[in-house]
Amino acid sequence: MSETPDTDPITAQRAGPGPTFAVTATVREPVELVLAFVAHHLEIGAREVIINLDDPDDPVRAFLGRHPQVRVVSCTDDYWNRVTNGRGRPDNQNARQAINATRAYRRGSADYLLHLDADEFLHMSRPFAEEVARLEEGDVWLRVPAVERCWLAGDASDHIFSGVFRHPIKKAPRIVSRIYGEEVAPYLANGLAGASHGKPLVRSGHKVQVQVHAAKLAGKDGGWAPHKRATGLQVLHFDGLTPLHWAAKTLRYAEQGDGAVGRMLHDERARQVRHVRDNISSMPELLRFFRKITGLTPEQARALTEHGRLSALKIDPEAAMRRVFPEVEADFSFRAFDMKLGSENAKRLMKKIVANQAA
Numbered sequence: 001m002s003e004t005p006d007t008d009p010i011t012a013q014r015a016g017p018g019p020t021f022a023v024t025a026t027v028r029e030p031v032e033l034v035l036a037f038v039a040h041h042l043e044i045g046a047r048e049v050i051i052n053l054d055d056p057d058d059p060v061r062a063f064l065g066r067h068p069q070v071r072v073v074s075c076t077d078d079y080w081n082r083v084t085n086g087r088g089r090p091d092n093q094n095a096r097q098a099i100n101a102t103r104a105y106r107r108g109s110a111d112y113l114l115h116l117d118a119d120e121f122l123h124m125s126r127p128f129a130e131e132v133a134r135l136e137e138g139d140v141w142l143r144v145p146a147v148e149r150c151w152l153a154g155d156a157s158d159h160i161f162s163g164v165f166r167h168p169i170k171k172a173p174r175i176v177s178r179i180y181g182e183e184v185a186p187y188l189a190n191g192l193a194g195a196s197h198g199k200p201l202v203r204s205g206h207k208v209q210v211q212v213h214a215a216k217l218a219g220k221d222g223g224w225a226p227h228k229r230a231t232g233l234q235v236l237h238f239d240g241l242t243p244l245h246w247a248a249k250t251l252r253y254a255e256q257g258d259g260a261v262g263r264m265l266h267d268e269r270a271r272q273v274r275h276v277r278d279n280i281s282s283m284p285e286l287l288r289f290f291r292k293i294t295g296l297t298p299e300q301a302r303a304l305t306e307h308g309r310l311s312a313l314k315i316d317p318e319a320a321m322r323r324v325f326p327e328v329e330a331d332f333s334f335r336a337f338d339m340k341l342g343s344e345n346a347k348r349l350m351k352k353i354v355a356n357q358a359a
Contacts, residue, residue, distance in 0.1 A: 009124035009125060009126055009127045009128065009232070010043075010044045010045060010124055013044060013045030013124065013127065013128045013129075014044075014045045018128070018129040019111040019112060019128065019129055019132050020047040020110040020111045020112070021045070021046055021047065021110050021111065021112040021113070021114055021128065021201065022046055022047055022048040022049065022050060022104070022108050022109075022110035022112070022113050022114070023041045023046050023048075023049045023050070023113075023114045023115075023116060023122070024049070024050040024051075024052070024100065024101050024104040024105075024113060024114070024115055024116070025037065025049075025050075025051060025052065025115070025116050025117055025118050025120075026052040026054050026075070026093075026096055026097045026100045026101075026117075027051055027052065027053065027054060027058070027060075027117075027118040028053075028054040028055050028058070029118045029119070030337060030340035030341065030342075031058075031059055031060045031063065031328075031340070032321070032328070032330040032331075032332065032337070032340065033118055033119070033160075033241065033337075034051065034058075034060045034064075034118055035060065035063060035064075035321045035324075035325050035328060035330070036317035036318060036320065036321040036330075036332075037049075037116075037118050037119075037121065037317065038051065038064065038067070038070055038324070039317065039320035039321040039323065039324035039325060040121050040122075040315060040317040040320045040321075041121075041122060042067075042069055042070075042320075042324055043320045043323070043324065044122060044124060045128065046069070046110075047069065047109070047110045048069050048070070048071060048108070048109070048110060049069065049070050049071070050070075050071045050073065050104040050108070051064055051070065051071070051072050051073070052073045052075055052100040052104075053072065053073065053074050053075055054075055054093075054096065055075075056074040056075055056076040056079075058074075061074065063325055063327075063328060067324070067325075073100065073103075073104075075089070075096070075100070077089065083099055083103065084099070091260075092260070092263060092264060093264065094211075094212050094263075094264055097115070097117075097212050098209060098210065098211050098212060101113075101115040101210035101211075101212075102208075102209050102210045104210075105202055105204070105208070105210045108204065110204065111132075111203065111204055112132060112142075112201050112202060112203055112204065113201070113202050113204070113210065114144065114199065114200070114201045114202075115199055115200055115202070115210050115211075115212070116199055116235065117237075119237065119238045119239065119240075119241060120146070120199065120235045120236065120237050120238070121235070121236045121238075121315055121317060122144070122233065122234075122235060122236075123233070123234045123235070123236050123313050123315060124232065124233055125232050125233070125234065125313075126231070126232025126233070127232075128233070130232065131230050131231070131232050131233050132201075132203070134228050134230075134231075135203065135227075135228055136228075138226050139203070139226045139227055139228055140202060140203055140206045140208060140215055140225035140226055140227060141200045141201060141202040141203060141208075141214070141215040141225055141227045142200075142201040142203075142227060142228055142229070142230045142233070143197075143198045143199075143200065143201075143214070143227055143228070143229045143230060144198050144199050144200070144201050144230045144233045144234065144235050145167070145168065145198040145229065145230060145233075145234055145235065146168070146192070146194070146195060146196060146197065146198045146199065146234070146235045146237045147165040147166065147167050147168075147234050147235070147236055147237065147311065147313070148165060148166055148192045148193065148194055148196075148237045148239055148294075149163040149164070149165055149236065149237065149238045149239065149294075150163055150164060150165070150166050150193075150294045150295065150296055151163050151164070151291075151294060151295050151296065152164060152295075152296050152298075152301055153295065153296060153297050153298055153301075158333050158334040158335070159318075159332055159333060159334075160238065160241040160242060160332050160333075160334065160337050161238065161315070161316070161317055161318065161332065163238075164296075164301075164310060164311065164312050165234075165236060165310070165311045165312070165313050166191060166192065166296070166304055166309055166310055166311075167191075167304075167308075167309040167310070167311065168189075168190040168191055168192050168196040168309075169190055169191040169307065169309055170190050170196075171190075173185075175191075175307065176188060176190065176191045178303075179191070179300055179303045179304065180300065183292075184292060184293055186268065186271060187268055187271055187272050187275070187293050188268055188293065189266050189267070189268040189269065191309070192237075193239060193268075193269070193272070193293045193294055194237050194239035194269065195213065195237075195266055195269070196266075197213035197214070197266075198213065198229075198230075198235060199212075199213060199235045200213065200214050200215045200227075201230070201233070202215045202225075206225065207219075208222075208225050209222070214227075215227065234313065236313060236315060239294075240290065240294070241337055242334040242337050242338055243287045243290050243291070243334075244287075244334075244338045244341065244349060245337065245338070245341060246290050246294075247283070247286050247287065247290065247349060248341055248345035248348055248349055250272065250273055250276050250286075251276070251348040251349070251351075252345070252348060253265065253273045254273050254274075254276055254277040255348075258274075261273050261274070272289075272293065275289070276289065283349065296310075318330070318332050
C-alpha cells in the first residue's frame, strides 16, 4: 500500500493567494457526520461550504448557522416550488442533488465548486493550484477520482473513518474478476462497491448544470462539458460509514422499485440492491454480504497493492470537527453512529430482523 503525505498541499492551499474552491452537498445524515464533513473541508482550505438540508428541519442547522463560512439552504416545499417553477420536490434524489449543486455553482464566489455527498471527503496529495492548472482554456471541470474505503482481513476497528482505500480498476474486468472472483465481481463497478465515476470540480463562470458525477453543458441538448481528470486529488468515499448504515441505505433503495433503482444507481450497485431485496432474508446474512463486497482477503489486498490500487490515505474529520465545532460532543464509534441513524432507518432494519424471525 502507498501512503501519500497531505500536509504540504493543505498548507499551500491555506496560505494563498491562489485559486479558491467551495464545496456543496445535499445531506440527510446524522449531525456528527455533517459537522465532520464541513469541518474537514474548511480545514483543508475551502472558502465556503454550502449545505442543502434535504430535511428542512434537520437539527444540524443550529450548529452550521453559526459559522461564517457555511451557507445553509433548507429545502422546504416552498423552496422546491420556487426552484422548479411549481413542480415541487423531485422524487429522485439525484435530481435534487443536481438542482442544489447547480444553484450553489451559479451563486458561488469561489473559483471552483466541488460537488460531494456527506460520506465523501476531498484528499489532496498535490497542491490544489497545481491540479487546476492542468485545465486548458476550453476545459470546464476536473473529474476528481473516487477511492473507496474498505477493510483488511482481521481489522477490528469500529471507528467510522477507519480502513484503507481501494482505487478503481478501469477498463479491466478480467483483473477485477481475477482479484475478487466470479461471485463478488458482478457487484463491483471497476472494482468498487460504490460509484467509480468520481466527482466534479467545476470552474466558475460557465453555463453548465452540475450533476452528481459530472458537469453538463446547459441547454436541452447539452452534453458533458470538456474536462480533465485529476491526478493529485481524490474523493475518499466512505460508502456505508458502518455496516448498519450501508444496510439501511440499501434497504431504502430496495423500497423504490426496479425503475427508480435503475435510474438512480449504476448497474452493479442496482444488482446489489436487487440481491438484498430478493435473496437475503436476515440481518446477519445482509451484513455478511456487505463484508464480502467491502472486505479484503490478504490475497486480494496483495493483488491490489501489486497493481497500485490500494492506499492508506489518512484524514481525520473527527479532529477537524472538534476544532471547528468545539461545543459539540461526538462519538464516532460504530455503535454510537448507528444509534443516530434515525427512526426511519431503524424501522427498515427492524423490518428485516422481524421478517427473519418470522421465516
